[in-house]
Amino acid sequence: MGEPESTGSLVKYYCTAGNGMERFLIAEVKKKLAAEDVCQIAGKVLFSSSVAINRVSELKAAERLFLLLRRDSPVHLSAHTGPAKAASVLQSRVLGDVAQWTGAAVTWSRLQGELSVRRATGEKEQEEEEEEEEGGSEEGREEELSRRTCGVKAQRLKRKRDEEEEEEQRPERKTGDTTDDHGTRPNRTKPEPSVLAPPTFRVSCKCTGPLTRYFSTQEVSRVIGGGLSRVLGWKADLKNPQLEVNVSLSDDHLLLGFPLTRLPLANRSYMKTTGLRSTVAWALAAMAHIQPGSRVLDPMCGVGTVLIEAAQEHEAVCFLGVDNDDGQLQRANENVAFAELPHRIQLLKASSMMLPLHSSSVDAVVCDLPFGRKFSTKTNMAANLPLILAEMERVLRVGGTLVLLLTPQLSCLLKRLLAQKDAGATCNQGAEPPTGKPRRPSPPPSSTEQQTDPVLGGVKPPRTQETDSALQYGAPPPRCSMEHQETLRVSLGAIDGLLHKYVKTDS
Numbered sequence: 001m002g003e004p005e006s007t008g009s010l011v012k013y014y015c016t017a018g019n020g021m022e023r024f025l026i027a028e029v030k031k032k033l034a035a036e037d038v039c040q041i042a043g044k045v046l047f048s049s050s051v052a053i054n055r056v057s058e059l060k061a062a063e064r065l066f067l068l069l070r071r072d073s074p075v076h077l078s079a080h081t082g083p084a085k086a087a088s089v090l091q092s093r094v095l096g097d098v099a100q101w102t103g104a105a106v107t108w109s110r111l112q113g114e115l116s117v118r119r120a121t122g123e124k125e126q127e128e129e130e131e132e133e134e135g136g137s138e139e140g141r142e143e144e145l146s147r148r149t150c151g152v153k154a155q156r157l158k159r160k161r162d163e164e165e166e167e168e169q170r171p172e173r174k175t176g177d178t179t180d181d182h183g184t185r186p187n188r189t190k191p192e193p194s195v196l197a198p199p200t201f202r203v204s205c206k207c208t209g210p211l212t213r214y215f216s217t218q219e220v221s222r223v224i225g226g227g228l229s230r231v232l233g234w235k236a237d238l239k240n241p242q243l244e245v246n247v248s249l250s251d252d253h254l255l256l257g258f259p260l261t262r263l264p265l266a267n268r269s270y271m272k273t274t275g276l277r278s279t280v281a282w283a284l285a286a287m288a289h290i291q292p293g294s295r296v297l298d299p300m301c302g303v304g305t306v307l308i309e310a311a312q313e314h315e316a317v318c319f320l321g322v323d324n325d326d327g328q329l330q331r332a333n334e335n336v337a338f339a340e341l342p343h344r345i346q347l348l349k350a351s352s353m354m355l356p357l358h359s360s361s362v363d364a365v366v367c368d369l370p371f372g373r374k375f376s377t378k379t380n381m382a383a384n385l386p387l388i389l390a391e392m393e394r395v396l397r398v399g400g401t402l403v404l405l406l407t408p409q410l411s412c413l414l415k416r417l418l419a420q421k422d423a424g425a426t427c428n429q430g431a432e433p434p435t436g437k438p439r440r441p442s443p444p445p446s447s448t449e450q451q452t453d454p455v456l457g458g459v460k461p462p463r464t465q466e467t468d469s470a471l472q473y474g475a476p477p478p479r480c481s482m483e484h485q486e487t488l489r490v491s492l493g494a495i496d497g498l499l500h501k502y503v504k505t506d507s
């Protein structure tokens with residue numbers, strides 16, 4: 001990735017992030033956006049950046065992106081304040097300096113303009129590319145057409161649908177005075193910034209702490225909305241507003257902002273069927289420290305979310321996804337085609353308990369182990385975890401990274417298992433075969449299986465019969481070569497997941 005390109009104007013943003021994702025987002029904004037003044041409050045990361053809005057809108061660890069209007073100290077009301085006084089205190093604290101609101105609306109409008117220019121440019125480039133390709137040979141044209149039929153076209157349709165929905169939300173703009181009071185200077189090389197005709201707006205409010213003793217969320221929205229209409233002349237429109245005003249009031253802060261995209265950043269335009277939460281899949285891959293030229297395996301890839309997130313981030317890397325379920329593999333294939341990544345992501349039907357790969361043949365293993373109802377599986381995870389772990393360990397090269405996403409229960413089990421293996425290693429010292437290889441043999445190679453794979457070189461084709469049940473009784477290798485690096489808790493919505501990172505040592 002090159003240096004982030006600066007537009008010369010520093011804009012203040014904040015993003016929402018799932019629980020546990022804040023640290024990934026902080027690292028990402030610093031790395032990709034050369035962000036300044038980065039700070040975190042519960043579930044949000046605030047920062048300033050002068051990098052173009054299109055780069056900001058490509059953040060992967062964020063849920064939603066907002067233009068920051070103001071972060072302030074919390075609104076406190078004394079226990080004896082009556083309702084009328086409370087409403088007036090709330091209104092004046094939230095409204096604050098009126099010029100800040102108009103300045104922020106101008107910046108918001110300019111950023112919306114830049115986002116739509118980017119969309120239009122992207123579409124034009126795509127059309128030109130296609131026209132060029134259509135001028136090529138008959139054979140090439142056919143091949144390209146069939147590739148694109150399930151990829152680009154579908155993707156463009158999806159993007160278009162999303163954009164049309166966004167377009168409906170955008171305010172009418174007129175050009176004119178370009179002064180921006182929001183502490184930002186308009187960029188002369190970009191389309192002219194615009195001044196909003198008084199926009200229609202709606203207030204979205206999240207209120208926690210003592211304020212909830214005085215007001216319901218709807219009452220807070222009404223009080224603030226009334227103030228904005230009166231002071232700024234903005235018109236409230238609850239159904240189809242041009243501008244959404246986000247207000248977050250808590251014990252800890254008062255935070256005001258305008259969303260910059262209607263759809264969350266976490267909705268990926270390149271995914272057809274979604275699996276694991278995209279931000280968490282991205283974080284899982286980010287923890288694996290994937291380097292150019294690496295070979296990366298997901299031995300339980302499902303619809304391919306982790307692989308696609310990783311492949312979007314790392315260009316010169318080859319990926320292999322394994323799953324034992326035909327339906328999941330079909331969806332993964334469709335997703336990979338839709339994201340236009342079939343040249344870098346290969347998919348294979350096999351069991352993660354008998355991986356058709358040579359020992360020490362991959363640089364990183366990333367895996368979201370199945371749990372819950374959504375991914376109900378024939379594999380008994382608790383019973384088979386030792387075997388699955390042993391296979392991952394076997395195929396990983398020394399120095400390679402293993403990152404697993406587990407439920408709290410499986411996480412405990414894994415820790416116990418590794419502790420046992422450590423203890424076992426001490427007891428079994430000297431009992432290893434002279435080769436130092438694990439006791440359980442690798443999948444027996446047959447001459448017909450020894451084909452070289454275009455992606456992973458040493459990969460063998462899948463075995464024809466599932467051997468899960470027979471393997472249930474295989475003992476895990478007695479040595480523990482996985483060194484624990486870190487464990488992080490992230491929210492998966494209804495439940496939490498634990499991200500475990502290990503590095504394979506040569507012990």
Ligand SMILES: C[S@@+](CC[C@H](N)C(=O)[O-])C[C@H]1O[C@@H](n2cnc3c(N)ncnc32)[C@H](O)[C@@H]1O
Pocket residue numbers: 274275276281299300301302303304305306322323324325328350351352353368369370371375377378379468
């Ligand atoms: C939690 S899901 C993975 C979801 C994936 N991260 C995604 O976003 O789609 C776990 C996957 O493991 C697969 N699976 C279960 N047992 C398996 C086994 N023994 N070998 C290979 N895959 C297995 C299931 O078919 C399922 O697709």
